[in-house]
Amino acid sequence: MSPKEGGALARKRYSSKQTASSPTSAKQEEEMKNHQNLVRNISSADNIKNKRKKKKQNKAKPKRYGLMSYWELPEYMKDNEFILNYYRADWPLAEAFFSVFRWHNETLNVWTHFIGFVLFLGLTMANLLEVPQVADLLAFFSRSTPISAVTNVSHDFISDMEFASSVASPEMGVTYWPFYVFLAGSMFCLLSSTICHLFSCHSHPLNLMLLRIDYAGITTMIITSFFPPIYYIFQCDSRWQFIYLGGITVMGIFTIVTLLSPKLSSSEFRTFRALLFASMGLFGIIPAIHASVVNWGNPKRNLTLMFEAAMAFFYLTGTGFYVTRIPERWRPGWFDLAGHSHQIFHVLVVLGALAHYGAILVMLDWRNSFGCDSN
Numbered sequence: 001m002s003p004k005e006g007g008a009l010a011r012k013r014y015s016s017k018q019t020a021s022s023p024t025s026a027k028q029e030e031e032m033k034n035h036q037n038l039v040r041n042i043s044s045a046d047n048i049k050n051k052r053k054k055k056k057q058n059k060a061k062p063k064r065y066g067l068m069s070y071w072e073l074p075e076y077m078k079d080n081e082f083i084l085n086y087y088r089a090d091w092p093l094a095e096a097f098f099s100v101f102r103w104h105n106e107t108l109n110v111w112t113h114f115i116g117f118v119l120f121l122g123l124t125m126a127n128l129l130e131v132p133q134v135a136d137l138l139a140f141f142s143r144s145t146p147i148s149a150v151t152n153v154s155h156d157f158i159s160d161m162e163f164a165s166s167v168a169s170p171e172m173g174v175t176y177w178p179f180y181v182f183l184a185g186s187m188f189c190l191l192s193s194t195i196c197h198l199f200s201c202h203s204h205p206l207n208l209m210l211l212r213i214d215y216a217g218i219t220t221m222i223i224t225s226f227f228p229p230i231y232y233i234f235q236c237d238s239r240w241q242f243i244y245l246g247g248i249t250v251m252g253i254f255t256i257v258t259l260l261s262p263k264l265s266s267s268e269f270r271t272f273r274a275l276l277f278a279s280m281g282l283f284g285i286i287p288a289i290h291a292s293v294v295n296w297g298n299p300k301r302n303l304t305l306m307f308e309a310a311m312a313f314f315y316l317t318g319t320g321f322y323v324t325r326i327p328e329r330w331r332p333g334w335f336d337l338a339g340h341s342h343q344i345f346h347v348l349v350v351l352g353a354l355a356h357y358g359a360i361l362v363m364l365d366w367r368n369s370f371g372c373d374s375n
């Protein structure tokens, strides 16, 4: 017999005893029932009140979304099985935005590229406005020859803009638009990556869209990186400028169109994507060899090549981390918050872009001193 059945039997016995012993028991029983009903009604009214109160509290205090493990993730979020915990999934946009100040496995991915973006924004502003203090701070990357030495144009913003849009000639100094195209491409890549890592946990459609923007950003950064070196090195031979810049632009458009396919955004195509980006980067070897031959006697050649070799090292090492997912594959779960491959890849991308920036400043310096006639 279950305890429930036992209790029912006892109550039955008690009530039959009561009926037999007292004539007023029927009335008492009815009163008891009424009382029980009243208590039930009051408690149900209390329940409704409590529920309303709770609802109000929920509205006033937004729910704090919890982090989850890899196994709890919806399928579209499963990308790296070596990162085991601290995932966000299906979070509202506001919650995802404020998670930039919380610890989860994307926090450092967001910050590494956001800091990179701010750095490149600062460099762009410093170059546009020619702030001497900022230039001094970044002495390593600053130009040694002021533009005025060549142009005798005052250094206010408007003249800089006019200067940037001027056509290159030995009398006029250098054209600056390819330099700013590179800076804009880098900023676009770093910002789109930041946004992708922050918001891709919101929903599957947004995740797919942001991943495509992220890949378009990487491609844009690679294409725009080619503009300054090819423009300045082959400044005196527009035929090669056209061939190389046209070639890399066509490759970039092909890459973006290919990566628009949602299937290619999945984790199984990680190596394919890396190969696509790396082959675009490695395409640079052809104009680099050509440029070395053309500028064999140039005193700045070795310095430029050193910067570009540093860039290639940073980018290729970064791609290596991206593909192999080292170190988290060695110890899954150990690098969830800090130190996993994607964070290392992000830092190396920023360092590679800075090395390329250094190389471009050397080229600008050279082009400011030597026009086509004295090449």
Ligand SMILES: [Zn+2]
Pocket: 109, 193, 197, 342, 346
């Ligand atoms: Zn990333």
